Structure formats: C-alpha cells, structure tokens
Amino acid sequence: MLEGFHDVAWLARTRAEGDVAAWLALIPYARRIGVGAAPDPQGEGLIFRLAPEEGNVGNVLLPALHGGVVAAFMETAATLDLMLAAREPRLPRIVDFAIDYLRTARVAPTYARCALLREGRRLANVHVSAWQASEAEPVATARLHFVLATLEGDA
Amino acid sequence: MNQREPAEANAAVSAEAWQRALTRFVTVIPHTRGLGLEVVAVDPPEVLLRLPWHDDLLGDAARGLVHGGVLTMLLDTACGSSVLCALPSPEVCPTLDLRVDHYRPAVAGQPLWVRARALRVTASMVFTEGTLWQASAERPVARGIGNFVRLGARNTPPGFARALFAEEDDHA
Numbered sequence: 001m002l003e004g005f006h007d008v009a010w011l012a013r014t015r016a017e018g019d020v021a022a023w024l025a026l027i028p029y030a031r032r033i034g035v036g037a038a039p040d041p042q043g044e045g046l047i048f049r050l051a052p053e054e055g056n057v058g059n060v061l062l063p064a065l066h067g068g069v070v071a072a073f074m075e076t077a078a079t080l081d082l083m084l085a086a087r088e089p090r091l092p093r094i095v096d097f098a099i100d101y102l103r104t105a106r107v108a109p110t111y112a113r114c115a116l117l118r119e120g121r122r123l124a125n126v127h128v129s130a131w132q133a134s135e136a137e138p139v140a141t142a143r144l145h146f147v148l149a150t151l152e153g154d155a
Numbered sequence: 156m157n158q159r160e161p162a163e164a165n166a167a168v169s170a171e172a173w174q175r176a177l178t179r180f181v182t183v184i185p186h187t188r189g190l191g192l193e194v195v196a197v198d199p200p201e202v203l204l205r206l207p208w209h210d211d212l213l214g215d216a217a218r219g220l221v222h223g224g225v226l227t228m229l230l231d232t233a234c235g236s237s238v239l240c241a242l243p244s245p246e247v248c249p250t251l252d253l254r255v256d257h258y259r260p261a262v263a264g265q266p267l268w269v270r271a272r273a274l275r276v277t278a279s280m281v282f283t284e285g286t287l288w289q290a291s292a293e294r295p296v297a298r299g300i301g302n303f304v305r306l307g308a309r310n311t312p313p314g315f316a317r318a319l320f321a322e323e324d325d326h327a
Contacts, residue, residue: 004217028213029222057185059247061312066186067250068231072224076214094223098254 005091012089020046020080030076033069037080040113046084048077050110050130057107065105067140070130074099074112074142078126081114082146092124092146099142108132110139124148168240168320173197176319177236183318187232200241200273204233207266221261223297226287230255230299233271234283238303241273241281245316248281248303261296265289271299279305 003010004026014022020037024030034051041047050056050065050073058066075097082092110132118125128142129135168176178194181187181204190211196203206212206229214222231253238248261267270292271285281303288295 005215006218026216027222028211028216029225030214032211055185055189058187060183060185061247061315066184066228066231067253068224068228069186071227071231071253072222075224075227076222093260094257096254096256097223097227098252099227100252101250104249 008089011083011091015084015089018084020084023080023083024076027076029072033072035073035076037077045113046077046081048073048080048112048114050112052107052109054107062104063107065107065110067099067101067105070101070105070110070140071097071099071142073110074128074130074140075144077112078114078128078142078144079146082116082119082124082126085114085116086119086124086148090148090150092148095123095145095147097142097144099140101140103137103139105130105139106132111135119148122148168199170197170199172320173199173240177202177239179319179321180236180239181232184232186228192229192232194236195268197236197240200237201270202233202236202240202272203268203270204229204236205266205268208264210263212267213263219263221263221267223255223257225267226257226261226297227253227255227299229267229269229287230271230285230297231301233269233285234273234299234301235303237271237273237283237285238281239319241276242305244308245319246308246311247306247315249306251280251302251304253299253301255297255299257297258295261287261289267296268292276305281305 036049037046056069112130115127124146131138174197193205269287275282285299287297
C-alpha cells in the first residue's frame, strides 16, 4: 500500500522522527503555495513559513497575498502541528475553520505558530497566529476544530 | 429566497457584462488565474464559479482528498466576487473574517463548484455566504460565511470599475 497518513506505522514513525517534511511531501496544495516548517528556536514547537511566491498574490494593486492562501497556510500549519503535538499518532479531520484578517499580508515571508488549546478524546481546538514583520503584529488569527480519528492497525 | 435588495443599484449592468467583469477579476488575481478558476454565471448579487480539477488541489495525495484550504480559498474568492456585483459601484473590499464548515471531504478528479451571494450591504460592510459542492449541489462539501469591509470610493483606485468592464479587445 502507498505510504501515507492512513498508514499507522508510517504516521507513528514520521511523527517520532518529527519528519514534517515527509508529511508536507504528501500535501500537494501546501507544496504549491510553498509551506515549510522549522523548529521554533525559542521553544519546543514549530514555526511554519509561507513563501512569498508570485502565485500566492490575491491583489495585484497593493500588492497583497490572497487571503484564502493565507487561510490554507494556517490550516496546514494547524493540522501538522496537531499531528505532532497530540498525545498519540492520530489523523485530524477538519470540522470548521474561522479566520480574522487583521492586517494586509504583503508579498513577503509569512510565519505561523499554533497553540493546541484543547485535545479531547475526539475533538481538538487549535489556535493559529500568522505574522510577517513582527509576531506582535499578526496579519491573521485563526481557530480550527478537528475530529481526531483513531488509526486502526490495518487502516 | 434571493435577496435582491443589494443589487438594485447595479441593475443597469447585464448579467453577461458582470460575467465578463468577474472573469476579468479572477483572471487578474495570480492565484486563481494559475488554478484556472472560471466564472460560470452571475446573477447579481449571486455568482457561480467552477474550479477544474488539478492534482495540486490535493491535501492528502495517498487518499485522494482535496486540501481544506482550497475550499476556504474558493469561498473567499466567490464571496468576494459576489460583493463586487452587489455594490452601487465596484469598491475594493478586503475580507474581514471568514468561517467555513466542512460537511464532507471533497475528492480527487472532480471540479469544484461554488455559489456565493451578498446578503446585505451596509454603509461599511457587505455580508455574504457561499456553498461549495462537487457531484451535486444537493450534497454540499462546505459552507462559508464571509464579511467584507467597504473601503469606499475614496480608497478605491481610480479606474477600478473601468478595468473590470474594459472592452474585450484588450483581453486577447
């Protein structure tokens, strides 16, 4: 079977190794918009990065990034961060997503940090903040709910 | 069911002219141009868009599931397009906030359809909603609620409306 998120052994192994790059390799849309991740130099978690690619522009007059692309970046960050931070290897499925746009996202590198506010037996709540020049001045914040699927050995 | 109120001021512009104008709008945006987003129909204040299938839309390549962020991006674009045709004259209107409910996964190989409409226009805001589906509109994949800020004519670049409704010949 093709390796992937449904493969519990693969998910457990990549998670133990913190191999977020292996996860991103299986997410074509995240690759298209240029999502990357690196360890947070000031903590234990990850800082996610959205590349300022020409294809991510949503307003050519300003110019500014497409708000929907920023949203997709933040959803990707929340999903991967949750897979890494959860108590056990589980596959999150998004239930709903809410984003507030606070400032114009210029065509510049965009960063995101996630906080797992609650991890229940079936549901998780993740908060995401995205910024460009300064983390103290976010361009957007988002809140996501996920259902956490328990992986079967033969799934 | 349809609330016609926001579109009345734009009644002079035909549905076909709006379809050309919003096609121009999504074609000028690099991200939606790159993905080949199409404006299928416009009946102000309602729009119908279609995104052809592309493997880059996947969020889980092994299981063949569409990235949830693609759905958010489409709802933002469709709701924003409905805003333009609901205003007395086109203004730049950034998204203030957007909420997306995911009803069922979207799957590989099929186009994505999204219908959006402006529900209410005030002096400062435009309230919108959109629905997204694949095989059948009776089986929605996701639903979105988006609120947009009116920046007003003073903050809209001169020539914005003219660019939307420019003659076709400069488009070739």
